[in-house]
Amino acid sequence: MFTSEKSPWGGSAWYPTAWFRDHLRVSVESFYFVSARLGTSFLVWLVVGIALALPAGLWILQENMLRASAGWEGRPGLSLYFSEGAEEAEIARAAQRLRDSVGIDGVTVISADDALDDFKAHTGLGDALALLGENPLPASMTARFAENISAVAVEALVEKARVLPGVAEVVFEKTWLERLRDLSTVVSRLGAVLAGLFGVGAVLVTASSVRLAIESRLDELRVLKMVGATQGQIRRPFLYFGALYGFGGGVIAAMLIAITLVVIEPPLQSLLGSYQAQLDLAGFGLGFLGVLLMVASLLGVAGSMLAVRQRLKNLELF
Protein backbone atom coordinates (compact mmCIF):
# COMPACT_ATOMS: atom_id res chain seq x y z
CA MET A 1 0.00 0.00 0.00
CA PHE A 2 1.52 3.25 -1.08
CA THR A 3 0.91 6.46 0.77
CA SER A 4 0.05 9.76 -0.84
CA GLU A 5 -0.47 12.03 2.16
CA LYS A 6 3.14 13.11 2.48
CA SER A 7 6.00 13.90 0.13
CA PRO A 8 8.31 11.02 -0.76
CA TRP A 9 11.12 12.42 1.36
CA GLY A 10 9.17 14.57 3.81
CA GLY A 11 9.68 18.30 3.99
CA SER A 12 12.76 20.30 3.10
CA ALA A 13 14.97 22.02 5.64
CA TRP A 14 12.97 24.59 7.58
CA TYR A 15 14.30 28.09 8.05
CA PRO A 16 12.46 29.92 10.85
CA THR A 17 12.89 33.42 9.43
CA ALA A 18 12.34 32.39 5.82
CA TRP A 19 8.83 33.82 5.63
CA PHE A 20 9.91 37.28 6.81
CA ARG A 21 13.02 37.19 4.63
CA ASP A 22 10.95 36.31 1.58
CA HIS A 23 8.49 39.13 2.31
CA LEU A 24 11.34 41.61 2.69
CA ARG A 25 13.02 40.48 -0.53
CA VAL A 26 9.76 40.44 -2.52
CA SER A 27 8.68 43.85 -1.20
CA VAL A 28 11.99 45.40 -2.27
CA GLU A 29 11.83 43.69 -5.68
CA SER A 30 8.22 44.82 -6.13
CA PHE A 31 9.14 48.39 -5.30
CA TYR A 32 11.86 48.30 -7.96
CA PHE A 33 9.50 46.65 -10.46
CA VAL A 34 6.84 49.34 -9.98
CA SER A 35 9.30 52.24 -9.98
CA ALA A 36 11.14 50.89 -13.03
CA ARG A 37 7.86 51.17 -14.97
CA LEU A 38 6.99 54.62 -13.68
CA GLY A 39 4.93 55.65 -16.72
CA THR A 40 2.58 52.69 -16.45
CA SER A 41 2.53 52.86 -12.66
CA PHE A 42 1.68 56.56 -12.70
CA LEU A 43 -1.29 55.97 -15.00
CA VAL A 44 -2.59 53.28 -12.64
CA TRP A 45 -2.05 55.58 -9.64
CA LEU A 46 -3.88 58.40 -11.43
CA VAL A 47 -6.91 56.28 -12.32
CA VAL A 48 -7.12 54.75 -8.84
CA GLY A 49 -6.52 58.19 -7.28
CA ILE A 50 -9.33 59.84 -9.23
CA ALA A 51 -11.63 56.94 -8.36
CA LEU A 52 -10.91 57.38 -4.66
CA ALA A 53 -10.79 61.19 -4.54
CA LEU A 54 -14.49 61.76 -5.17
CA PRO A 55 -15.93 59.56 -2.39
CA ALA A 56 -13.16 60.64 0.00
CA GLY A 57 -13.79 64.30 -0.87
CA LEU A 58 -17.52 63.85 -0.31
CA TRP A 59 -16.75 62.36 3.09
CA ILE A 60 -14.79 65.48 4.02
CA LEU A 61 -17.65 67.67 2.76
CA GLN A 62 -20.16 65.72 4.81
CA GLU A 63 -17.96 65.92 7.91
CA ASN A 64 -17.75 69.69 7.58
CA MET A 65 -21.50 70.01 7.03
CA LEU A 66 -22.15 68.02 10.18
CA ARG A 67 -19.63 70.13 12.02
CA ALA A 68 -21.27 73.34 10.79
CA SER A 69 -24.73 72.19 11.84
CA ALA A 70 -23.46 71.04 15.23
CA GLY A 71 -21.72 74.38 15.73
CA TRP A 72 -24.99 76.20 15.19
CA GLU A 73 -26.17 75.36 18.69
CA GLY A 74 -26.92 71.91 17.54
CA ARG A 75 -30.68 72.20 17.42
CA PRO A 76 -33.32 74.42 15.80
CA GLY A 77 -35.27 76.92 17.86
CA LEU A 78 -37.43 80.07 17.88
CA SER A 79 -36.62 83.74 17.55
CA LEU A 80 -39.12 86.10 19.18
CA TYR A 81 -39.13 89.82 18.36
CA PHE A 82 -40.87 92.15 20.84
CA SER A 83 -42.90 95.19 19.87
CA GLU A 84 -41.34 98.62 20.25
CA GLY A 85 -41.64 99.90 23.77
CA ALA A 86 -42.13 96.50 25.35
CA GLU A 87 -41.47 96.70 29.08
CA GLU A 88 -38.51 94.90 30.58
CA ALA A 89 -40.76 93.18 33.07
CA GLU A 90 -43.02 92.06 30.24
CA ILE A 91 -40.00 90.60 28.40
CA ALA A 92 -38.78 88.86 31.56
CA ARG A 93 -42.21 87.29 32.11
CA ALA A 94 -42.34 86.06 28.53
CA ALA A 95 -38.86 84.59 28.88
CA GLN A 96 -39.80 82.83 32.08
CA ARG A 97 -42.98 81.36 30.59
CA LEU A 98 -40.99 80.06 27.68
CA ARG A 99 -38.31 78.62 29.96
CA ASP A 100 -41.01 76.77 31.88
CA SER A 101 -42.41 75.21 28.71
CA VAL A 102 -41.78 71.55 27.97
CA GLY A 103 -39.58 71.15 24.90
CA ILE A 104 -37.51 74.30 25.46
CA ASP A 105 -33.91 73.71 26.40
CA GLY A 106 -32.73 77.29 26.90
CA VAL A 107 -33.71 80.90 26.40
CA THR A 108 -31.50 83.89 25.67
CA VAL A 109 -32.82 87.46 25.94
CA ILE A 110 -31.25 90.18 23.82
CA SER A 111 -32.26 93.63 24.95
CA ALA A 112 -32.81 96.47 22.46
CA ASP A 113 -29.58 98.12 23.67
CA ASP A 114 -27.58 94.90 23.27
CA ALA A 115 -29.00 94.45 19.78
CA LEU A 116 -27.95 98.00 18.89
CA ASP A 117 -24.43 97.52 20.23
CA ASP A 118 -24.13 94.28 18.27
CA PHE A 119 -25.41 95.94 15.12
CA LYS A 120 -22.93 98.81 15.52
CA ALA A 121 -20.06 96.41 16.09
CA HIS A 122 -20.77 94.38 12.96
CA THR A 123 -21.83 97.10 10.53
CA GLY A 124 -19.87 100.19 11.52
CA LEU A 125 -23.06 102.26 11.11
CA GLY A 126 -22.95 103.65 14.65
CA ASP A 127 -22.74 107.30 13.52
CA ALA A 128 -25.73 106.96 11.21
CA LEU A 129 -27.78 105.32 13.96
CA ALA A 130 -26.82 108.13 16.36
CA LEU A 131 -28.60 110.56 14.01
CA LEU A 132 -31.88 108.72 14.57
CA GLY A 133 -31.89 109.77 18.19
CA GLU A 134 -33.56 106.61 19.44
CA ASN A 135 -32.89 102.89 19.14
CA PRO A 136 -34.91 101.52 16.19
CA LEU A 137 -34.17 97.87 17.06
CA PRO A 138 -36.58 95.80 19.17
CA ALA A 139 -35.65 93.53 22.02
CA SER A 140 -35.61 89.87 21.04
CA MET A 141 -35.30 86.43 22.49
CA THR A 142 -34.03 83.08 21.18
CA ALA A 143 -35.32 79.79 22.50
CA ARG A 144 -33.58 76.48 21.70
CA PHE A 145 -35.65 73.34 21.34
CA ALA A 146 -34.89 70.23 23.38
CA GLU A 147 -33.45 67.20 21.59
CA ASN A 148 -35.81 64.91 19.67
CA ILE A 149 -38.72 67.30 19.94
CA SER A 150 -41.73 66.30 17.85
CA ALA A 151 -43.14 68.39 15.02
CA VAL A 152 -46.48 68.65 16.92
CA ALA A 153 -44.71 69.99 20.03
CA VAL A 154 -42.80 72.53 17.88
CA GLU A 155 -46.06 73.81 16.39
CA ALA A 156 -47.60 74.08 19.87
CA LEU A 157 -44.61 76.07 21.13
CA VAL A 158 -44.76 78.41 18.12
CA GLU A 159 -48.45 79.07 18.86
CA LYS A 160 -47.71 79.60 22.54
CA ALA A 161 -44.88 82.06 21.74
CA ARG A 162 -47.10 84.10 19.42
CA VAL A 163 -49.53 84.97 22.25
CA LEU A 164 -46.89 85.86 24.83
CA PRO A 165 -47.24 89.43 26.07
CA GLY A 166 -45.31 92.00 24.00
CA VAL A 167 -44.28 89.57 21.26
CA ALA A 168 -44.64 91.11 17.78
CA GLU A 169 -43.20 88.33 15.62
CA VAL A 170 -42.12 84.72 15.95
CA VAL A 171 -39.64 83.15 13.52
CA PHE A 172 -39.19 79.40 13.52
CA GLU A 173 -35.49 78.82 12.87
CA LYS A 174 -35.59 75.33 11.58
CA THR A 175 -35.27 75.73 7.87
CA TRP A 176 -31.60 76.19 7.01
CA LEU A 177 -30.37 73.86 9.72
CA GLU A 178 -32.66 71.05 8.76
CA ARG A 179 -31.88 71.57 5.13
CA LEU A 180 -28.19 71.42 5.92
CA ARG A 181 -28.69 68.15 7.75
CA ASP A 182 -30.82 66.75 4.95
CA LEU A 183 -28.15 67.81 2.49
CA SER A 184 -25.51 66.21 4.69
CA THR A 185 -27.47 62.95 4.63
CA VAL A 186 -27.73 63.15 0.84
CA VAL A 187 -23.98 63.79 0.57
CA SER A 188 -23.26 60.95 2.97
CA ARG A 189 -25.36 58.44 1.06
CA LEU A 190 -24.08 59.66 -2.28
CA GLY A 191 -20.54 59.28 -0.93
CA ALA A 192 -21.29 55.71 0.18
CA VAL A 193 -22.73 54.78 -3.21
CA LEU A 194 -19.84 56.40 -5.06
CA ALA A 195 -17.33 54.80 -2.71
CA GLY A 196 -18.81 51.40 -3.58
CA LEU A 197 -18.84 52.05 -7.32
CA PHE A 198 -15.44 53.69 -7.55
CA GLY A 199 -14.00 51.14 -5.11
CA VAL A 200 -15.01 48.37 -7.52
CA GLY A 201 -13.47 50.47 -10.31
CA ALA A 202 -10.20 50.79 -8.41
CA VAL A 203 -10.15 47.04 -7.78
CA LEU A 204 -10.72 46.29 -11.47
CA VAL A 205 -8.07 48.77 -12.64
CA THR A 206 -5.53 47.25 -10.25
CA ALA A 207 -6.55 43.74 -11.26
CA SER A 208 -6.03 44.61 -14.90
CA SER A 209 -2.57 46.09 -14.24
CA VAL A 210 -1.50 43.16 -12.08
CA ARG A 211 -2.75 40.80 -14.76
CA LEU A 212 -0.38 42.48 -17.23
CA ALA A 213 2.47 42.10 -14.74
CA ILE A 214 1.63 38.39 -14.39
CA GLU A 215 1.62 37.91 -18.16
CA SER A 216 5.03 39.55 -18.44
CA ARG A 217 6.47 37.16 -15.83
CA LEU A 218 4.85 33.86 -16.79
CA ASP A 219 8.19 32.19 -17.55
CA GLU A 220 9.51 33.14 -14.13
CA LEU A 221 6.34 31.87 -12.46
CA ARG A 222 6.65 28.53 -14.26
CA VAL A 223 10.28 28.20 -13.13
CA LEU A 224 9.23 29.08 -9.56
CA LYS A 225 6.52 26.45 -9.66
CA MET A 226 8.95 23.91 -11.07
CA VAL A 227 11.49 24.45 -8.30
CA GLY A 228 8.85 24.03 -5.62
CA ALA A 229 7.52 27.50 -4.83
CA THR A 230 4.28 27.47 -2.86
CA GLN A 231 1.15 29.21 -4.12
CA GLY A 232 1.79 31.91 -1.52
CA GLN A 233 5.31 32.51 -2.81
CA ILE A 234 4.08 32.70 -6.40
CA ARG A 235 1.27 35.11 -5.45
CA ARG A 236 3.36 37.27 -3.13
CA PRO A 237 5.01 39.70 -5.61
CA PHE A 238 1.67 40.48 -7.21
CA LEU A 239 -0.01 41.21 -3.89
CA TYR A 240 2.78 43.69 -3.25
CA PHE A 241 2.23 45.19 -6.72
CA GLY A 242 -1.46 45.60 -5.88
CA ALA A 243 -0.67 47.19 -2.53
CA LEU A 244 1.80 49.60 -4.15
CA TYR A 245 -0.63 50.50 -6.94
CA GLY A 246 -3.35 51.10 -4.34
CA PHE A 247 -1.07 53.06 -2.02
CA GLY A 248 0.10 55.28 -4.89
CA GLY A 249 -3.53 55.80 -5.89
CA GLY A 250 -4.29 56.85 -2.31
CA VAL A 251 -1.45 59.40 -2.39
CA ILE A 252 -2.80 60.82 -5.67
CA ALA A 253 -6.32 60.95 -4.18
CA ALA A 254 -5.01 62.84 -1.13
CA MET A 255 -3.20 65.31 -3.41
CA LEU A 256 -6.33 65.85 -5.53
CA ILE A 257 -8.42 66.51 -2.41
CA ALA A 258 -5.79 68.88 -1.01
CA ILE A 259 -5.68 70.81 -4.31
CA THR A 260 -9.49 70.97 -4.39
CA LEU A 261 -9.59 72.33 -0.83
CA VAL A 262 -7.04 74.99 -1.73
CA VAL A 263 -9.10 75.97 -4.80
CA ILE A 264 -12.45 76.24 -2.97
CA GLU A 265 -11.09 77.88 0.16
CA PRO A 266 -11.22 81.59 -0.98
CA PRO A 267 -14.85 81.57 -2.20
CA LEU A 268 -15.92 79.52 0.82
CA GLN A 269 -14.12 81.93 3.11
CA SER A 270 -15.95 84.79 1.43
CA LEU A 271 -19.30 83.04 1.78
CA LEU A 272 -18.82 82.24 5.45
CA GLY A 273 -17.43 85.71 6.10
CA SER A 274 -20.78 87.17 5.12
CA TYR A 275 -22.26 85.18 8.05
CA GLN A 276 -19.51 86.34 10.40
CA ALA A 277 -18.19 82.77 10.49
CA GLN A 278 -14.60 81.60 10.23
CA LEU A 279 -13.57 78.99 7.69
CA ASP A 280 -12.11 76.02 9.50
CA LEU A 281 -12.12 73.02 7.19
CA ALA A 282 -11.91 69.81 9.18
CA GLY A 283 -11.41 66.17 8.29
CA PHE A 284 -8.23 66.39 6.20
CA GLY A 285 -5.84 65.30 8.93
CA LEU A 286 -3.39 62.52 9.61
CA GLY A 287 -6.16 60.12 10.61
CA PHE A 288 -7.97 60.75 7.32
CA LEU A 289 -4.75 60.26 5.34
CA GLY A 290 -3.96 57.05 7.21
CA VAL A 291 -7.40 55.59 6.57
CA LEU A 292 -7.37 56.73 2.93
CA LEU A 293 -3.97 55.11 2.25
CA MET A 294 -4.93 51.94 4.09
CA VAL A 295 -8.23 51.58 2.22
CA ALA A 296 -6.48 52.32 -1.07
CA SER A 297 -3.79 49.71 -0.38
CA LEU A 298 -6.40 47.12 0.60
CA LEU A 299 -8.36 47.81 -2.59
CA GLY A 300 -5.12 47.30 -4.52
CA VAL A 301 -4.49 44.00 -2.76
CA ALA A 302 -8.09 42.95 -3.49
CA GLY A 303 -7.54 43.75 -7.17
CA SER A 304 -4.32 41.78 -7.31
CA MET A 305 -5.93 38.82 -5.54
CA LEU A 306 -8.65 38.85 -8.18
CA ALA A 307 -6.05 38.83 -10.98
CA VAL A 308 -3.87 36.19 -9.31
CA ARG A 309 -6.85 33.95 -8.64
CA GLN A 310 -7.97 34.13 -12.25
CA ARG A 311 -4.57 33.72 -13.92
CA LEU A 312 -2.47 31.52 -11.65
CA LYS A 313 -5.10 28.99 -10.64
CA ASN A 314 -4.22 26.54 -13.39
CA LEU A 315 -0.79 27.71 -14.43
CA GLU A 316 0.80 24.93 -16.43
CA LEU A 317 4.44 24.01 -16.15
CA PHE A 318 6.45 23.80 -19.35
Added chain:
Amino acid sequence: MTFLTGHSGAGKSTFLKLLLRADKPSRGKVIVNDVDIAKLPDSRLPQYRQRLGVVFQDHHLLAQRTIFENVALPLRVMGMRDRDVGRRVRASLDQVELLGKEALFPRHLSTGEQQRVGIARAVVTRPKILLADEPTGNLDPELSSHIMNLFARFNQVGTTVIIASHDIHLIERMGFRMLQLGQGHIIDDRPAHVAESVQPQNTGEDH
Protein backbone atom coordinates in the same frame (compact mmCIF):
# COMPACT_ATOMS: atom_id res chain seq x y z
CA MET B 1 21.36 6.87 -13.80
CA THR B 2 18.86 5.84 -16.42
CA PHE B 3 18.28 6.99 -19.96
CA LEU B 4 14.89 7.15 -21.61
CA THR B 5 15.02 6.94 -25.35
CA GLY B 6 12.64 6.48 -28.23
CA HIS B 7 11.21 8.33 -31.21
CA SER B 8 9.37 11.60 -30.93
CA GLY B 9 6.00 10.98 -29.28
CA ALA B 10 7.22 7.78 -27.63
CA GLY B 11 6.43 9.22 -24.20
CA LYS B 12 9.84 10.32 -22.88
CA SER B 13 8.79 13.84 -21.93
CA THR B 14 5.45 12.62 -20.61
CA PHE B 15 7.31 10.18 -18.37
CA LEU B 16 9.35 13.06 -16.93
CA LYS B 17 6.26 15.25 -16.57
CA LEU B 18 4.59 12.49 -14.58
CA LEU B 19 7.60 12.34 -12.29
CA LEU B 20 7.55 16.12 -11.91
CA ARG B 21 3.77 15.95 -11.33
CA ALA B 22 3.30 18.45 -14.11
CA ASP B 23 0.81 15.88 -15.43
CA LYS B 24 -1.28 13.23 -13.74
CA PRO B 25 -1.68 9.75 -15.21
CA SER B 26 -5.11 8.91 -16.59
CA ARG B 27 -4.67 5.53 -14.85
CA GLY B 28 -2.04 3.71 -12.87
CA LYS B 29 0.38 4.91 -10.22
CA VAL B 30 3.60 6.92 -10.16
CA ILE B 31 5.58 5.57 -7.24
CA VAL B 32 8.51 7.58 -5.90
CA ASN B 33 10.14 6.34 -2.70
CA ASP B 34 6.99 4.39 -1.78
CA VAL B 35 4.69 7.36 -2.33
CA ASP B 36 2.12 7.50 -5.12
CA ILE B 37 2.82 11.04 -6.28
CA ALA B 38 -0.13 10.94 -8.67
CA LYS B 39 -2.30 11.22 -5.58
CA LEU B 40 -0.10 13.69 -3.77
CA PRO B 41 -2.25 16.62 -2.54
CA ASP B 42 -1.48 19.91 -4.28
CA SER B 43 -0.41 21.35 -0.94
CA ARG B 44 2.44 18.79 -0.80
CA LEU B 45 3.68 19.39 -4.33
CA PRO B 46 6.09 22.23 -3.44
CA GLN B 47 7.81 20.03 -0.84
CA TYR B 48 8.13 17.23 -3.38
CA ARG B 49 9.40 19.46 -6.19
CA GLN B 50 12.00 21.05 -3.91
CA ARG B 51 13.69 17.65 -3.81
CA LEU B 52 13.81 17.35 -7.60
CA GLY B 53 16.19 18.98 -10.05
CA VAL B 54 14.97 19.60 -13.58
CA VAL B 55 16.98 20.41 -16.71
CA PHE B 56 15.34 21.27 -20.01
CA GLN B 57 16.66 21.40 -23.55
CA ASP B 58 16.00 25.16 -23.68
CA HIS B 59 17.08 25.60 -20.04
CA HIS B 60 14.40 28.24 -19.16
CA LEU B 61 16.80 30.71 -17.60
CA LEU B 62 15.36 34.06 -16.54
CA ALA B 63 16.81 36.68 -18.87
CA GLN B 64 16.38 39.59 -16.44
CA ARG B 65 18.29 37.89 -13.64
CA THR B 66 22.00 37.30 -13.29
CA ILE B 67 23.52 33.84 -13.42
CA PHE B 68 23.85 33.98 -9.63
CA GLU B 69 20.17 34.81 -9.15
CA ASN B 70 19.08 32.16 -11.65
CA VAL B 71 20.96 29.48 -9.77
CA ALA B 72 19.94 30.87 -6.39
CA LEU B 73 16.21 30.78 -7.20
CA PRO B 74 15.46 27.28 -5.80
CA LEU B 75 17.37 28.14 -2.61
CA ARG B 76 15.42 31.40 -2.21
CA VAL B 77 12.22 29.41 -2.59
CA MET B 78 13.40 27.11 0.20
CA GLY B 79 14.06 30.17 2.35
CA MET B 80 17.77 29.63 2.79
CA ARG B 81 19.85 32.36 4.44
CA ASP B 82 21.80 34.67 2.13
CA ARG B 83 25.25 33.54 3.23
CA ASP B 84 24.31 29.87 2.68
CA VAL B 85 22.78 30.76 -0.68
CA GLY B 86 26.03 32.39 -1.78
CA ARG B 87 28.09 29.42 -0.68
CA ARG B 88 25.85 26.85 -2.35
CA VAL B 89 25.49 28.82 -5.60
CA ARG B 90 29.26 29.24 -5.94
CA ALA B 91 29.81 25.55 -5.23
CA SER B 92 27.22 24.62 -7.82
CA LEU B 93 28.69 26.95 -10.45
CA ASP B 94 32.11 25.54 -9.65
CA GLN B 95 30.80 22.05 -10.40
CA VAL B 96 29.74 23.13 -13.88
CA GLU B 97 32.93 25.17 -14.36
CA LEU B 98 31.22 28.55 -14.48
CA LEU B 99 32.56 30.05 -11.29
CA GLY B 100 33.40 33.70 -11.93
CA LYS B 101 30.44 34.31 -14.22
CA GLU B 102 27.88 34.90 -11.45
CA ALA B 103 27.36 38.56 -12.30
CA LEU B 104 26.69 37.99 -16.01
CA PHE B 105 23.26 37.63 -17.56
CA PRO B 106 22.22 34.56 -19.58
CA ARG B 107 22.49 36.48 -22.87
CA HIS B 108 26.23 36.89 -22.23
CA LEU B 109 26.81 33.12 -22.24
CA SER B 110 27.07 30.58 -25.04
CA THR B 111 24.39 27.91 -25.47
CA GLY B 112 26.53 25.33 -23.76
CA GLU B 113 27.23 27.62 -20.85
CA GLN B 114 23.54 28.43 -20.51
CA GLN B 115 22.81 24.73 -20.39
CA ARG B 116 25.37 24.31 -17.63
CA VAL B 117 23.74 27.16 -15.69
CA GLY B 118 20.47 25.24 -16.00
CA ILE B 119 22.23 22.19 -14.59
CA ALA B 120 23.75 24.24 -11.77
CA ARG B 121 20.25 25.50 -10.89
CA ALA B 122 18.94 21.94 -10.94
CA VAL B 123 21.62 20.55 -8.61
CA VAL B 124 22.07 23.51 -6.27
CA THR B 125 19.49 22.10 -3.84
CA ARG B 126 21.24 18.68 -3.86
CA PRO B 127 18.13 17.00 -5.23
CA LYS B 128 17.17 13.38 -4.70
CA ILE B 129 16.27 12.98 -8.37
CA LEU B 130 17.61 14.89 -11.34
CA LEU B 131 15.30 14.91 -14.37
CA ALA B 132 16.70 16.04 -17.72
CA ASP B 133 14.65 16.37 -20.89
CA GLU B 134 16.87 16.36 -24.00
CA PRO B 135 19.62 18.27 -22.17
CA THR B 136 22.02 17.99 -25.10
CA GLY B 137 19.51 18.61 -27.88
CA ASN B 138 21.06 21.92 -28.96
CA LEU B 139 24.70 21.03 -28.32
CA ASP B 140 27.50 19.65 -30.48
CA PRO B 141 28.80 16.10 -29.75
CA GLU B 142 31.81 17.23 -27.73
CA LEU B 143 29.73 19.50 -25.51
CA SER B 144 27.03 16.83 -25.22
CA SER B 145 29.60 14.41 -23.92
CA HIS B 146 30.79 16.98 -21.40
CA ILE B 147 27.24 17.59 -20.13
CA MET B 148 26.58 13.84 -19.85
CA ASN B 149 29.75 13.42 -17.83
CA LEU B 150 28.48 16.10 -15.49
CA PHE B 151 25.29 14.11 -14.94
CA ALA B 152 27.35 10.98 -14.34
CA ARG B 153 29.33 12.80 -11.67
CA PHE B 154 26.15 13.86 -9.87
CA ASN B 155 24.97 10.26 -10.08
CA GLN B 156 28.22 9.08 -8.52
CA VAL B 157 27.54 11.18 -5.44
CA GLY B 158 24.12 9.64 -4.91
CA THR B 159 21.64 11.57 -7.05
CA THR B 160 19.23 9.52 -9.11
CA VAL B 161 19.48 10.84 -12.67
CA ILE B 162 16.86 10.20 -15.34
CA ILE B 163 17.61 11.61 -18.77
CA ALA B 164 15.31 11.63 -21.77
CA SER B 165 17.34 11.71 -24.98
CA HIS B 166 17.06 10.50 -28.54
CA ASP B 167 20.87 10.48 -29.01
CA ILE B 168 21.24 6.70 -29.02
CA HIS B 169 24.99 6.75 -29.79
CA LEU B 170 25.78 8.98 -26.84
CA ILE B 171 23.57 6.88 -24.55
CA GLU B 172 25.25 3.65 -25.60
CA ARG B 173 28.66 5.16 -25.09
CA MET B 174 27.75 6.23 -21.53
CA GLY B 175 26.89 2.63 -20.62
CA PHE B 176 24.03 3.28 -18.19
CA ARG B 177 20.66 1.60 -18.04
CA MET B 178 18.50 2.48 -21.00
CA LEU B 179 14.72 2.24 -21.27
CA GLN B 180 13.44 2.44 -24.82
CA LEU B 181 9.89 3.74 -25.02
CA GLY B 182 7.42 3.37 -27.83
CA GLN B 183 3.82 4.60 -27.84
CA GLY B 184 3.90 5.05 -24.09
CA HIS B 185 5.28 1.60 -23.29
CA ILE B 186 8.73 0.24 -22.40
CA ILE B 187 9.76 -1.78 -25.43
CA ASP B 188 13.35 -2.42 -24.37
CA ASP B 189 15.19 -2.33 -21.03
CA ARG B 190 18.96 -2.60 -21.38
CA PRO B 191 20.91 -2.90 -18.15
CA ALA B 192 23.98 -0.82 -17.46
CA HIS B 193 27.35 -1.98 -18.75
CA VAL B 194 30.84 -0.66 -18.10
CA ALA B 195 30.76 3.02 -18.90
CA GLU B 196 33.45 4.50 -21.08
CA SER B 197 33.12 8.19 -20.39
CA VAL B 198 31.98 8.68 -16.84
CA GLN B 199 35.40 9.73 -15.68
CA PRO B 200 35.56 13.46 -15.20
CA GLN B 201 37.28 14.99 -18.16
CA ASN B 202 37.90 18.40 -19.56
CA THR B 203 36.43 18.71 -23.03
CA GLY B 204 37.65 22.25 -23.50
CA GLU B 205 35.69 25.48 -23.40
CA ASP B 206 32.59 25.77 -25.52
CA HIS B 207 32.01 28.93 -27.52
